[in-house]
Amino acid sequence: MLDIPGWIPFHRLAAVAAFLVAFVVLSFVDRPRRLMEPLRRRFLFGLPLGTLVSIGGVLSVYLFVQGGLSTWYRPLVIPFRAWSYFYPLGMVTAAFAHSSAGHLVGNLVGTLTLAPIAEYAWGHYPTRRGSTSFGSFAENPYVRALVIFPAAVFGVGLLTSVFALGPVIGFSGVVFAFAGFALVTRPLTTILAFVSGRVLRLFYDALQNPEVVATARPVFSSPWWAQIAIQGHAIGLLFGVLLGIWLVHRRGADRPSAYRSFAGVLLFAVSESMWAVYWFRGTDTFVLFRAIGVALVVSLALLVALTVSASNKPLRDHAPANSVFSAERWQVGVAVLLLATAALTGPAILPNLFTAADDDLPGQSVSVRDYEVTYAEDVPNGLTAVVDVELFGESTTTNTSGVIVKSQQRGIWTTAVSTGRLAFDGESTVRVGGLGWRDTVTAVRDGFVVSGTGESAYRVFLVSNDSVTLAHTTEPIQAEPVVAGRNISVVPTESGYDLAVSSENGSVRGPMPSQNVTTTLDGIRFVRQETFVFAEYEGTRVRVARQETYQ
Structure with a gap:
C-alpha cells in the first residue's frame, strides 16, 4: 500500500490537478482562441479590467480599512455599517466592507463571474455609430475600463447603502446590480455564469477545507433566511435591470425574447432566495412570508421580461404628442420598475434619518x-x-x-x-x-x-x-424541588453565587459549595460533584442546580 507523507497536501493537490487536467484536455479539443477573439473585440487585451479594478478596491477595504490583513477571519465591522445619514463614513463604506472572510469571498466570486458579462455588454470600445476609439474622453478604452466602469460600480454601491433598510454591510447589492444588468442583455449566459460561480466557490472551499468532519451537537443559529439582506439585494437587482434596459434601448441592440428574460430572472431570483421575505417578531424570533415572496419574484420576472422585449412603438398609434398614450411601450415598463424601486427604497429613508438617542445605557457599561x-x-x-x-x-x-x-x-x-x-x-x-x-x-x-x-x-x-x-446579574431563581419543607434558590452575587434556603420561619444564605467543600444551611447539606449541586437531608439527595456549560 502506498504510504503518502502527511506533510503533502494530497487532497488539495487532487482538486487542483483535476481542474488543470480538464483545462489542458479541453484546450486541445476546443482551442482557446475561439473564446479570446470575441473578448478582444470588447475588452482591452481581452481582459475585464474594470471588474478587476473593482475587485481590487473591495479587497483593499477589507484588508487595510477593516484590518483583515492582520485578522483575516475577524475584521472590524461595526463602524463600517450604514447606520444612518448622520454617519457618512458608514454610508460610504458599507457597500464595500464585509462582516467576515466568507462574506467577502462569496461576493468576490459573484463579482468575478457576473461583472464581466455586464462589462462585456458595456464594452471598452464605443459602439455608437460614428464614434471612434480615443475620439473623446468617454470613448477612450482605457478611461471606459479603468475609470467609468469602476466609477459606476462605486455609484451603484453608494446607492445601495443610501437606500438600504437597516445597518447593512457588504458588496452583495452591487453583485445583484451586475446580475440585473447582465440578465437584461444575456439572461441564459448570466445563469450559466452564476452556476459557474458556485463551482468556483466549491473549488475555493475544497482548497480551504479539503476534509470536513461533522458530529451531531447543539447549534445556536437564526434561520438562514433571516440572515439575507433581501431589500438590499432587490434594489441592487432593480438598479442593474434599469441600467441594462437603458443601455439596450439607447443602442438599439438586439434584445432577448420574453421567455428567455423571464426564465433568466426567475431562475436567478429563486436561486438567490429573493422570495425569502421576512420580518422580525421580538428577540430571536422571525416570520417568513414564503407565498408572498414567490408571488413577488414571479411578478418581477414577468415585468422585466415584458419591459426588455417591448418595442419602441407608442402605446396607441397616432396618439397626441406628450399624452400618456404617446409613450413608447418599453417606457411604460420602465415606469413600473421605477415605481417598484421607489416602493423598496422609500421605506429606508425615514429610519435612516434617525440616530441613537442620548439616553444612558442601562446597567454598568x-x-x-x-x-x-x-x-x-x-x-x-x-x-x-x-x-x-x-x-x-x-x-x-x-x-x-x-x-x-x-x-x-x-x-x-x-x-x-x-x-x-x-x-x-x-x-x-x-x-x-x-x-x-x-x-x-x-x-x-x-x-x-x-x-x-x-x-x-x-x-x-x-x-x-x-x-x-x-x-448584569439575574434575580434569584428558586428550584422546583422542596427539601424538608424548605425552598432553595440560587442567588448571583458580585463575588460568586449563594444558596438561599427559605421556609415559614425565615431565610438563610450561604456560599455555593465548591469541589470537596460543603455548605450546610438550616440543616440541609449542599455538596458539589463536578458541575452538579445536590441537597442532602436525612438520607434524601436531590439535585438543585447544574453549572452552565458552553459550546
Missing part, C-alpha cells in the same frame, strides 16, 4: 473612546423603536436582550451579541473602532441552571483592557 458597551435584557431596541409601523400584523417596535454597543458620535445603537448567542458560547468578543484604530470588549457569562425551572441564574462580565466590569 464599559467605555472605549466614543463607544459604550453594556449588557441588558428586554430593553427597547434603539434603532427599531423610533417609529412604530404595523405590517401584516407585525410591529417594528421590539425589545432586545444582549450585549449592546452604542456610539452617540456615530449614531450607532446595536445588539452586537444576543442573549441566546452568549448563553450558547459563554464568551464573545465585540470589536469596536474607526479609521486607523480598533479595540475589543469581551462579554463573559457564567451561571447555574436551576433544577425544574429550565431557567438559569447567571452573571455577565465585560472585559476591556484588563479591567473587568460586572454588567
Whole structure:
C-alpha cells in the first residue's frame, strides 16, 4: 500500500490537478482562441479590467480599512455599517466592507463571474455609430475600463447603502446590480455564469477545507433566511435591470425574447432566495412570508421580461404628442420598475434619518473612546423603536436582550451579541473602532441552571483592557424541588453565587459549595460533584442546580 507523507497536501493537490487536467484536455479539443477573439473585440487585451479594478478596491477595504490583513477571519465591522445619514463614513463604506472572510469571498466570486458579462455588454470600445476609439474622453478604452466602469460600480454601491433598510454591510447589492444588468442583455449566459460561480466557490472551499468532519451537537443559529439582506439585494437587482434596459434601448441592440428574460430572472431570483421575505417578531424570533415572496419574484420576472422585449412603438398609434398614450411601450415598463424601486427604497429613508438617542445605557457599561458597551435584557431596541409601523400584523417596535454597543458620535445603537448567542458560547468578543484604530470588549457569562425551572441564574462580565466590569446579574431563581419543607434558590452575587434556603420561619444564605467543600444551611447539606449541586437531608439527595456549560 502506498504510504503518502502527511506533510503533502494530497487532497488539495487532487482538486487542483483535476481542474488543470480538464483545462489542458479541453484546450486541445476546443482551442482557446475561439473564446479570446470575441473578448478582444470588447475588452482591452481581452481582459475585464474594470471588474478587476473593482475587485481590487473591495479587497483593499477589507484588508487595510477593516484590518483583515492582520485578522483575516475577524475584521472590524461595526463602524463600517450604514447606520444612518448622520454617519457618512458608514454610508460610504458599507457597500464595500464585509462582516467576515466568507462574506467577502462569496461576493468576490459573484463579482468575478457576473461583472464581466455586464462589462462585456458595456464594452471598452464605443459602439455608437460614428464614434471612434480615443475620439473623446468617454470613448477612450482605457478611461471606459479603468475609470467609468469602476466609477459606476462605486455609484451603484453608494446607492445601495443610501437606500438600504437597516445597518447593512457588504458588496452583495452591487453583485445583484451586475446580475440585473447582465440578465437584461444575456439572461441564459448570466445563469450559466452564476452556476459557474458556485463551482468556483466549491473549488475555493475544497482548497480551504479539503476534509470536513461533522458530529451531531447543539447549534445556536437564526434561520438562514433571516440572515439575507433581501431589500438590499432587490434594489441592487432593480438598479442593474434599469441600467441594462437603458443601455439596450439607447443602442438599439438586439434584445432577448420574453421567455428567455423571464426564465433568466426567475431562475436567478429563486436561486438567490429573493422570495425569502421576512420580518422580525421580538428577540430571536422571525416570520417568513414564503407565498408572498414567490408571488413577488414571479411578478418581477414577468415585468422585466415584458419591459426588455417591448418595442419602441407608442402605446396607441397616432396618439397626441406628450399624452400618456404617446409613450413608447418599453417606457411604460420602465415606469413600473421605477415605481417598484421607489416602493423598496422609500421605506429606508425615514429610519435612516434617525440616530441613537442620548439616553444612558442601562446597567454598568464599559467605555472605549466614543463607544459604550453594556449588557441588558428586554430593553427597547434603539434603532427599531423610533417609529412604530404595523405590517401584516407585525410591529417594528421590539425589545432586545444582549450585549449592546452604542456610539452617540456615530449614531450607532446595536445588539452586537444576543442573549441566546452568549448563553450558547459563554464568551464573545465585540470589536469596536474607526479609521486607523480598533479595540475589543469581551462579554463573559457564567451561571447555574436551576433544577425544574429550565431557567438559569447567571452573571455577565465585560472585559476591556484588563479591567473587568460586572454588567448584569439575574434575580434569584428558586428550584422546583422542596427539601424538608424548605425552598432553595440560587442567588448571583458580585463575588460568586449563594444558596438561599427559605421556609415559614425565615431565610438563610450561604456560599455555593465548591469541589470537596460543603455548605450546610438550616440543616440541609449542599455538596458539589463536578458541575452538579445536590441537597442532602436525612438520607434524601436531590439535585438543585447544574453549572452552565458552553459550546
